Amino acid sequence: MGVPDLPLGIYVHIPFCVRKCHYCDFVAGPAPDEIRSAYVAALEAEIRACALAGALVRTVYFGGGTPSELNGAALARIVAALRDSFSFVAADLPDARPCLPLPGSAFASPVEPPPPPPPLTATEWTIECNPGTVSEESLTAMHEMGFNRISLGVQTFSDIQLQRLGRIHTAAEAAEAVQMARRAGFTRLSVDLIFCLPDQTLAEWQNDVEQALLLGPEHLSLYNLTIEPETEFGRRHRAGCMQLPDDDLAADMYEWVMDRLSEAGFALYEVSSFARPGEASRHNSLYWRHEPYLGFGVGASAYLHGMRWTHTRSMQAYLATAARPGGPERAVEETLPPRAACGEAIMLALRTSAGADIAALAARYGVDGEREFGATLRGLEQDGLLVRDGARTALTRAGLLLANTVCSQFL
Numbered sequence: 001m002g003v004p005d006l007p008l009g010i011y012v013h014i015p016f017c018v019r020k021c022h023y024c025d026f027v028a029g030p031a032p033d034e035i036r037s038a039y040v041a042a043l044e045a046e047i048r049a050c051a052l053a054g055a056l057v058r059t060v061y062f063g064g065g066t067p068s069e070l071n072g073a074a075l076a077r078i079v080a081a082l083r084d085s086f087s088f089v090a091a092d093l094p095d096a097r098p099c100l101p102l103p104g105s106a107f108a109s110p111v112e113p114p115p116p117p118p119p120l121t122a123t124e125w126t127i128e129c130n131p132g133t134v135s136e137e138s139l140t141a142m143h144e145m146g147f148n149r150i151s152l153g154v155q156t157f158s159d160i161q162l163q164r165l166g167r168i169h170t171a172a173e174a175a176e177a178v179q180m181a182r183r184a185g186f187t188r189l190s191v192d193l194i195f196c197l198p199d200q201t202l203a204e205w206q207n208d209v210e211q212a213l214l215l216g217p218e219h220l221s222l223y224n225l226t227i228e229p230e231t232e233f234g235r236r237h238r239a240g241c242m243q244l245p246d247d248d249l250a251a252d253m254y255e256w257v258m259d260r261l262s263e264a265g266f267a268l269y270e271v272s273s274f275a276r277p278g279e280a281s282r283h284n285s286l287y288w289r290h291e292p293y294l295g296f297g298v299g300a301s302a303y304l305h306g307m308r309w310t311h312t313r314s315m316q317a318y319l320a321t322a323a324r325p326g327g328p329e330r331a332v333e334e335t336l337p338p339r340a341a342c343g344e345a346i347m348l349a350l351r352t353s354a355g356a357d358i359a360a361l362a363a364r365y366g367v368d369g370e371r372e373f374g375a376t377l378r379g380l381e382q383d384g385l386l387v388r389d390g391a392r393t394a395l396t397r398a399g400l401l402l403a404n405t406v407c408s409q410f411l
């Protein structure tokens, strides 16, 4: 497989957690020590056997699962395998310029935007942490290893809700984890929150956001709770013993947080992501721009040269095949035809404040943009869900509230 045109992103999956949260259907959960040791060895072998050795990398993201569940020595082995195998470059490409949101789009702020921040000249190394699994020592070790961005899964500041979700930490422990991360040296910190929790009111959601703001994060990721069928919440929902906020309340929660975070100096730069100037996740941005990335570990996905694949979700199969030439067993592998690849790229771009340059994307994938997407675009524009200005197209505020429906029109 040839080296890609653009520097890569790398995702590393750590599938271990103290226990399974009730809403989670990720490849993640508790595991005995011998599985953890075998997994770290397999992951290291997979990275060192990667055929793209020497390729340029601009972002690394350790997700899970709970990467902070691994001890420092195990994390250091994986980091060393990456450093030995790839060449690391600045997260921002030399010609990367933040592009101002389209007037009339949901992303345009009523206040004058600040001047663009300087580019990020270091590789972005992000690690996801569960507040219940960190100490000041472990966070300091992560920072010294080279992680320069941390994403903390706080989810809510209500202890009752945290218990309902099956989380292992309290709100006070989450707040303390933020303070410890700061003392450990992390200057780029993201907090994850979930809204539309069972029985959650608008006032409770507002309190969660205000508590998060008091901690001074550079970035917030806000997710609407999704009930996955194969989870404890899925079972409770089917049994009719869960009361979830209705669509109107969900829209009120989202609209309120958009305005509140704008007032607090955050830009909405993707449907679920808010950042202070210069603090957008470079790694996630690469997914939304349909740019190449590799994934290492069980259940991890990759996208390269128009092909995408996902590794087996079976730990046993992963351990048996991780180090083989060509990589671990794949559960899915597909090369998207040009129309589908272009539609997916438009769908991802529309989720962001940059919007979609339909003509440029059509040229990139060699499709006739007008023939394939013209009617859909005009229909959504007439319905007030999209706004177009010159080359760019973006979601309006009404479109943002229906983002999944609008974006899926291009698939």
Ligand code: SF4
Pocket: 016, 017, 019, 020, 021, 024, 025, 026, 028, 029, 064, 065, 066, 130, 153
């Ligand atoms: S900590 Fe995260 S990955 Fe682990 S079970 Fe909970 S939600 Fe899933």
